[in-house]
Amino acid sequence: MPVPLSLVDPLPIFAGATLAESVESGIELARDAERLGYHRLWYTEHHNQGCYAGSATSVLIAHAACRTDRIRLGAGGVMLPNHSPLVVAEHFGTLATLHPDRIDLGVGRGVGGPAHTSRALRRSTDRTDSYEEDLAELRGHLWDSPDDDGEESVRAFPGAGTRVPLYLLGSSVAAARTAASSGLPFCFASHFTPDPLEEASRVYRSEFRPSPQCAEPWFIAGVNVTAAETGAQAQEEVWAARRRLSPALSSGRSNAEETRAAFDSPLGRRFLQRYTYSAIGAAEETARYLRWFAEHAGADELMIEFHTGSARAREVALRLVADAMLTG
Template sequence: MTLPYSILDLAPIPQGATVAEALAHSVDLARHAEALGYHRYWLAEHHNSTGIASAATAVLIGHVAGQTSTIRVGAGGIMLPNHAPLQVAEAFGTLATLYPGRIDLGLGRAPGTDGLTAQALRRGVLNADRFPEDVIELLGFLGDASADQPVKAVPGQGTHVPVWMLGSSLFGAQLAAHLGLPYAFASHFAPDMLAEAIEIYRARFRPGVTAAPRFMLAVNLFAAETDAAAHLLRSSMIHGFVNLRRGQAGPLPPPCADLTTVASSAEIAMAERALRVVAVGSPATVEARLRALIAQYRPDELILTGHIFDHAARKRSFEIGAQAMARIARG
């Protein structure tokens, strides 16, 4: 079967690295992904985090698109409560005009930050209550203009930038089904409602922006030459997730051979549960796990992510992932 596979990147900042190095690594990884046959390269909006460099998501998308040639580049996603729909339409309409046929817009309902930072963004947490209306308004700004439309997005109007609904709960599944939007579930960090969300989305989908349901599954990927080496790579993300839950988010920690030296058993179990949609191991182990996830959830697309401390190891992990997906496609 032909199953598109993509990358979700938060431009992680490892301990001891600079923002400039993290952004350069994202560009290098995007070029690598393009050469490996990845379909999309998505970047995610987060704010007030010293461990993530993709806060100005549209700016970074433009930079990555300008440094690549064919791979689709987009947002996975833009946190719409932080923005006026018109401004999002203008930004992504500009990107779509500069890089025609290559820009995606994934929309999230969470603010992607804390309450104080949401206030600093000048939109406020109450804007999440307007999320469905804001999505519809944004779709209008990206679609064809009507004759009596008083406000138009220029650029943006008529660009029909592909819009994806993102979610980690049943709300996004229901809204995506209602509006006929493709749907990507945040199973890489919040998989508890995954199976139910897929069922609701497919059962309630009605044609709208797209004619048929299109579901994207997010999977954490940590691949290396051996299972042990891959699990060591993954320890950085486990440690970082524990720090996040402690309210101590920061740069990505280096690999740790014994996580019990930096976290309690309960904290490690919590992180393992939240990050359990994962393919970790050698090439053969990763391929078997990806095959099992695909058989279980029947996605229309797969998006792979993984916070890995060493840039060369991260590139190699996504290379192994691409090779596994190519073998799966062959049979």
């Protein structure tokens, strides 16, 4: 049985686009993804990064939910060290109340931006030390009964008893162990941290403990996709995406030959290694890669991030992948 295909959208700011246009492009992506049969779409949390418009995940989810009807929407994810678990529970409890059975909450332990942004986000640089405690608190706010335990108890209203599905995000074997011991679905960031994928998948499945939310392990693997009408067009698009994502490598390069030479440097090869798991090509070539990757990763679901040079090229890629894998 084919694995479900889902999307993660950091709301890239393409060349010449305003912030408003970038957000609207993301909303149109969600509408098209729903129409084409994608399973879910998650928004990422990035801070102090000028190439992305995605920072306030709950606001984006609310906006997208009002413009769509069925597709699951969520955060991929909320970086828990940046936030109070109670506030996260209230935000996502509100979303779940307004849009029942459509909201997901993926959580991670990173910052979602350069290290020096931590102080501005939370006024503290040691919050990752309490990550597992924060995760347990958040889970309690959403999954425990809303009954009042007394004057000193703290409950999320909305939030308590909504049972918003939690997903643990990570890029390490340690994160896989945390997800397994917590009995949570696990989304591994193989689209930018490829090396630990196989071990993380094995450890998660072998150490998984059932929970009220999840009786069986559910492993989601991230993968990059650049699909176009032809293989040559796909190569043009992926290089446009690489130039946008790595201005230090592409700045001042006057032509494609110079750009490719820069990426052949030690720094460039380290950059490209992050994107080892990438489906690049025409529709059928991309589909073959995604089928292979799902088996290689032992994935129950694939989480796709599109790498293109424009919003229009991303729309084409979305349709081509759906035509090759979600129809018929």
